[in-house]
Amino acid sequence: MQMSSVRNPVADLRGLGIENVTNVYYQLSPEKLAEQTVARKQGVYADTGALAVNTGEFTGRSPKDKFIVKDNITTDTVNWNDFNLPISEENFDRLYSRITRYFSGKDVWVRDCYACADQDYRVNIKVITELPWSSLFAYNMFLRPSEDELDYMHPDWTVIQAPGCLADPATDGTRQQNFSVVNFTKKIILIGGSAYTGEIKKGIFTILNYELPHNKNVLSMHCSANVGDDGDTAIFFGLSGTGKTTLSADPSRKLIGDDEHGWNATGVFNFEGGCYAKCIDLSEEKEPQIFHAVREGALLENINFFPGTNTVNYADCRITENTRVSYPLPYIDNALEPSVGGIPKNIFFLTCDAYGVLPPVSRLSPGQAMYQFISGYTAKVAGTEAGVTEPKSTFSACFGAPFMPLHPAQYAQMLGERMRKYNVNVWLINTGWTGGAYGTGSRMKLSYTRAMITAALNGSLDKETFHAHPVFGFSIPDNCAGVPSNILDPRNTWEDKAAYDRQVKDLAGQFIRNFEKYAGASAPEILDAAPKI
Numbered sequence: 001m002q003m004s005s006v007r008n009p010v011a012d013l014r015g016l017g018i019e020n021v022t023n024v025y026y027q028l029s030p031e032k033l034a035e036q037t038v039a040r041k042q043g044v045y046a047d048t049g050a051l052a053v054n055t056g057e058f059t060g061r062s063p064k065d066k067f068i069v070k071d072n073i074t075t076d077t078v079n080w081n082d083f084n085l086p087i088s089e090e091n092f093d094r095l096y097s098r099i100t101r102y103f104s105g106k107d108v109w110v111r112d113c114y115a116c117a118d119q120d121y122r123v124n125i126k127v128i129t130e131l132p133w134s135s136l137f138a139y140n141m142f143l144r145p146s147e148d149e150l151d152y153m154h155p156d157w158t159v160i161q162a163p164g165c166l167a168d169p170a171t172d173g174t175r176q177q178n179f180s181v182v183n184f185t186k187k188i189i190l191i192g193g194s195a196y197t198g199e200i201k202k203g204i205f206t207i208l209n210y211e212l213p214h215n216k217n218v219l220s221m222h223c224s225a226n227v228g229d230d231g232d233t234a235i236f237f238g239l240s241g242t243g244k245t246t247l248s249a250d251p252s253r254k255l256i257g258d259d260e261h262g263w264n265a266t267g268v269f270n271f272e273g274g275c276y277a278k279c280i281d282l283s284e285e286k287e288p289q290i291f292h293a294v295r296e297g298a299l300l301e302n303i304n305f306f307p308g309t310n311t312v313n314y315a316d317c318r319i320t321e322n323t324r325v326s327y328p329l330p331y332i333d334n335a336l337e338p339s340v341g342g343i344p345k346n347i348f349f350l351t352c353d354a355y356g357v358l359p360p361v362s363r364l365s366p367g368q369a370m371y372q373f374i375s376g377y378t379a380k381v382a383g384t385e386a387g388v389t390e391p392k393s394t395f396s397a398c399f400g401a402p403f404m405p406l407h408p409a410q411y412a413q414m415l416g417e418r419m420r421k422y423n424v425n426v427w428l429i430n431t432g433w434t435g436g437a438y439g440t441g442s443r444m445k446l447s448y449t450r451a452m453i454t455a456a457l458n459g460s461l462d463k464e465t466f467h468a469h470p471v472f473g474f475s476i477p478d479n480c481a482g483v484p485s486n487i488l489d490p491r492n493t494w495e496d497k498a499a500y501d502r503q504v505k506d507l508a509g510q511f512i513r514n515f516e517k518y519a520g521a522s523a524p525e526i527l528d529a530a531p532k533i
Helices: 010-015 032-039 090-102 132-141 198-216 245-250 286-294 366-375 409-422 446-458 497-521
Strands: 021-027 044-045 050-054 066-068 085-087 107-116 123-129 157-162 179-183 188-192 217-229 233-238 254-257 260-262 268-270 274-278 299-301 324-328 345-350 361-365 377-380 390-396 425-430 466-468 475-477
Touching: 010 050, 010 107, 021 050, 032 132, 032 497, 050 132, 066 198, 066 274, 066 409, 090 157, 090 179, 090 188, 090 497, 107 132, 107 268, 107 466, 123 198, 132 198, 132 324, 157 198, 179 198, 198 217, 198 260, 198 409, 217 245, 217 409, 233 245, 245 345, 245 446, 254 260, 254 268, 274 286, 286 324, 286 425, 345 377, 345 446, 361 377, 366 425, 390 497, 409 497, 425 446
Parallel strands: 021 107, 050 299, 066 085, 066 179, 123 157, 157 188, 233 345, 345 425
Antiparallel strands: 044 050, 107 123, 179 188, 217 233, 217 254, 217 260, 260 268, 274 324, 299 324, 361 425, 361 475, 377 390, 466 475
């Protein structure tokens, strides 16, 4: 047996039941992991030096194949639903035995890392994989301990990922051969049958979304965050396509992180040590920071090259629309290290309203903020999915429903408490359509959206006069520096006012129907913030 590094991880593997492996590669450098991947014909180098791989059958998460072990810890605390699916302890044990036996006679990559930039909440993680590039992903995405720390690090959680290990649905309690299983009692995450690296990242996000709010009074958030020169922190929530990455990547502000954060009594901290960015249609002009991060050490997934070259064609979506790149956070020039900020002064909920009826900027009361947070609304436009011929509403609780094990109302209540305690402004920003729905109106200009966010951040917007939206109740500013006043109230932008009134009532009805499943666990203040038809 050959091993890398000064530390011998074999005892750790044996303690987990992984024995008779061929080679153990421990804590390898990104350069070595990339070399091994190319040598094994599992990937190639792009002309920027980044490693490019194909994740195979799965190019994204498989939410219907993600399970949480139902046991004494989780039975009465997890919000069991279409995303939080239960699996028995017996079936977990069968899968665990299957995946540990699978490694016999194979090479294994082991990496010690951790999550949570605030050391008071640090979670040590051991990631065991059967592919070198999966270990590179873990290096990029989690925080990296020093050599000295490795001598005394003990994992709080263990992730075991084996894409080649397939479940037997008939005996293992899974839906199909791939699986991702979280066991809160044994503190183990099993991932089999899928090489999509996002399952590793989101597995850890899921456990933090349970343990931090439930045990530590820390609000866990699926958001990006940045901080200004005077220390003012802002956080940005938003589903895919709403502009979260674009609008939080402000060269005049330091980036705390782009995806996962916690909010404790002193401020906001990043869970991660890297970024996992979508790169479909990536360009230097639109996303210069991400574009220049695609270099040696970065991991590209499921991209295509221009014919006869190793130059990435970012517009090519033949494999998937969900092309991705992972890289360490310091690859971003204005990244904050350590990635910890103060108490947020402003929170932005980003939505792309393809119906064209929500205001481009509005201020929310605590009740409205909690209601909108639980709703997690955006809308897809025609052409983004097969069969979508008109705008289609999407609601994802807390802007990240698949990763939230607790009831959404618990996260929303924590948000509301912090809003009041720290007098935080919450703004709803519509980056979608104005003057009509998709196909009739036009997309809100990015320059206007940036001006609205700037006005919110510098405090000038808070000094304007406001009026209430008649249906949703949001406070709409009468003026905003850098933005034509006539577009601030969406009804003014529609030629057919009656059509606007019908459309806004239709969307309000969708909100109300979607919220029915949360009503029983929501406080009266949240329920009172529902749209009024």
